[in-house]
Amino acid sequence: MSPRLIRAAADATGRRPDRPLHLTVDGEPVTGIAGQSIAGVLLAAGRTSWRTARSGAPRGVFCGIGVCFDCVLTVNGAPDVRACRRRAVDGDVVITQSRADGSTDGAAGGGRMTLRQVVVVGAGPAGLAAAASTLAAGAAVTLLDAAERPGGQYHRMLPEEYGAARPGRLHHGWAAFERLRHRVLGHPRCTWLAETAVWALERPEPGCPGPPLVHTLTGPADGTDRPRRTLAPDALVLAPGAHDRVLPFPGWELPGVYAAGAAQALAKGERLAIGDDVLLAGSGPFLLPVAAALLEAGAGVRAVLEANPPATVARGWARRPWELAEQPGKAAELAEYTALLARHRVPYRMGRTVIEARGKGRVEEAVTARLRPDWSVVPGSEVTVAVDALCVSHAFSPQLELPMAAGCALLRSPTGEFVAVDGDQLTSCPGVYAAGEITGIAGAPAARTEGALAGWLAGGGDPAAPALRRVRRNRDRGRAFAARLAAAHPVGSAWPGWLRPETVICRCEETDYGALCRTATEEAGAAPRVTKLATRAGLGPCQARICGPTVAELTARLGGSPPGRPADGLPVAAPHRRPLAQPIRLGELASTPDHPDPSEPDTKESTA
């Protein structure tokens, strides 16, 4: 079976009857419904893949949220549009792309402002809460998000076109979110910039205090001729969130293998079920809401596989269980998911994972195996399962390109790198605050608390305000929760045992493990940047968002990265460094940004 759209009549969200729209895809008419992304239209029309990689291998949706660049196609003549991000419009002319044969055919600025100006990047739980408390502190806020609607990954909203009468059916804490959204976006001191992506941060002259300039593009995802803006805030709050980290395994590049977040995004945001025989694998409690969303959407879930054995998980949580209990929303939510799985007789197995996906042109079966605590495979424990979709999430990868561009110091933890913040959510850069999943993975409530604290202080609020005491306490609990989560669901160090020489590591450039091993062991070419240029791992359209941390880990293990002092002025090779935070078309880059006259109050873009 293929991915399919939930029928409007059967949709618990009370969606209005479908309004059809018509696209042509490679000259063929394809019908979708108003509100779907182009990826949603194609998936619902039964296509799991539409692009071919350099080797000719088929590709479709993988991450589902605009990170992996696997689903790009040409829309109305503009190449490289992320299909999962771009809303379909009636009459769109879509042409699929191939790298195989080489054919694509295819603000408020400045010193004169009297009111303190805060820019908040990202309108997820962290960003929205930050904007609210900036307003409460009396400052003006410009809240922007690349998405059309606020909510982030957690409160991913249905498209307006769906006219859902009961959108809250898919969400926890929906009513509170709706209240907050209206309060913030409708506030006279708030400027909401929807569909606005930050493509660059420009650090001030050395010695000049203050946050960087914020360079934005506004318009449909990967559109053309999108107007540029430059914002010069007094303080900046970064809340760009995280995405699934999927470790490579043989066959993970097959269409039908999704990052778990993609399944979640398609079910919650488009009402699309990715398959009928779905297997979920990886690690962490995030697998549970994904399973729940799939079940709600009517998909069959074969099993949920947690790679860590019960002992690891129990040890991680049990040492200080009250810290879990003190994330009240989370505990109840988890209990609910567990009950749901039981009701649907979906087995939850620990110490087992998917080590290979197989199929012709798309996933048809998954090989699962029992794991030891270090994630090495127990020989002989392999089992082959027929599936039509596979969802994987081994951890989360924070979106660190903006903090890195701002010059924020990072913190290395056993689960990866995060932005280092002090007790006030302030980063190492003056005037730059960080909140949400970029400082640690602890779920939406913790992201909200961090946002509230960051926004208040960025807005010039009194750091000693009594109300802040509770916020700080909650924030500290959130951090403790993040530490528990990381301890209970670590990534086992023996996972590279799943790899074979021909396993793809860099999905974009199809660099395989063998090539990485060969290059990293050559003395003259062992420096990370030299390896990267030689293997091309990390040079593809996603700019190492997907493969970067994995490549860094593997090359370090292969004895690659030699120690040494970085050269003055040149940045150290880092998997999360992307000076261009989002792609910008050459024509847009050549155009001049409009610098809004700071003496005039900003015109409100929208209060949706």
Add this chain to the structure above:
Amino acid sequence: MRTMYGTRVVVLGAGIVGAACARELALAGGFQVTVVDRGGAAEATTAHGEGNVLVSDKGPGPELRLAQLSRRLWPEALAAIADGPAGSARAVRAVEWDPKGGIVVATTEAGADGLHRFAADQRAAGVRAEPLDAAALAAAEPHVTRDHTAALHYPEDAQVQPAAAAAALLGDALAHGTTLRTGCEVLGARTRGGRLTAVRTTEGDLAADLFINAAGPWSGRLAARLGAPVDVRPRRGDILVTAPLPPTVFHKVYDADYVGAVGSSAEDLQTSAVVESTRGGSVLLGSSRRRTGFDDRLRPEVLSAIAAKALRLFPGLAGVPVMRAYGGFRPYVPDHLPVIGADPRLPGLWHATGHEGAGIGLSIGTARLLRDLVHGTEPEIDPAPFRVDRPAVLGAPAPSEESV
């Protein structure tokens, strides 16, 4: 001076220039070569630029002669390396040597006149420069602007992947007995009787008979630490990288402004379009020239200027996504000539640096010249213009650690 193993040489810096020098000396025999770098090999300037091996941008003079020598040596060296031990053929493939030829396009009448005059002088110096009429240009580069006033084809221009090129040269040096020490920063000098006998490093002292300063844009600082300052400064350059495209650009295509910018010293931003495709399908759009010290901040207005210049040459690229920007620091000397030779002030110290925006191409000729000078044999080209004791190199006050 000779030990039982031969003359001990320490090359300071494992960029492409240091790698090429190490290889020439290792192959020459009679030298025991060590290369040190504070970071990893080839990851500094060499991995932050482009890989043009050009004769087209150089007017008659010593730099062109060095470029012509280098252009001849590149294919010879790569062929010799490929015949080496197992793995070296792969290293050479990674170099992506591509003698694709360059095309220079003028878009103004004044530019056309300048270009034709420049090419006439180059021809007299032995460079092949062939005028292209509109039809020939359209055939060679179907996507280039129709609004041009002159175009010249330079069939000798070539391209490498610079980090891989350095790795191949260094790998060959290692295969011939050279030792590589990474993560080893040179801090200062030990002298005896006015002669440099050792360098102090973060990993202890390194004694040798000869030391070659190949520290790229940091050569000025390093030389100052050794007590013999040379005026080598950083000049920032930025490059844009597009998403992978179907074949669109077939040569190295650049605008005639390039010729002006290379030789200029102006402080402020200069840009000239250099457009080329890479084997991965991305197009590289360069580049800018700015003197801002070692300031690596992203400057959107610089990227905009590069984009605008590139669009003047290839208007059809307006819809192409740019996915990355990067840049580095060209090591430059105020008279725009490299510094190659012995330092008369400090016996034992040699320099091979200051190649500005041409160090990838010129590395191999530089190394040959240096080898001949060390050996005391007659070099193929006159080394005098590159000598250390010329006013541009020694004239300025010693750059301090802070001022460069």
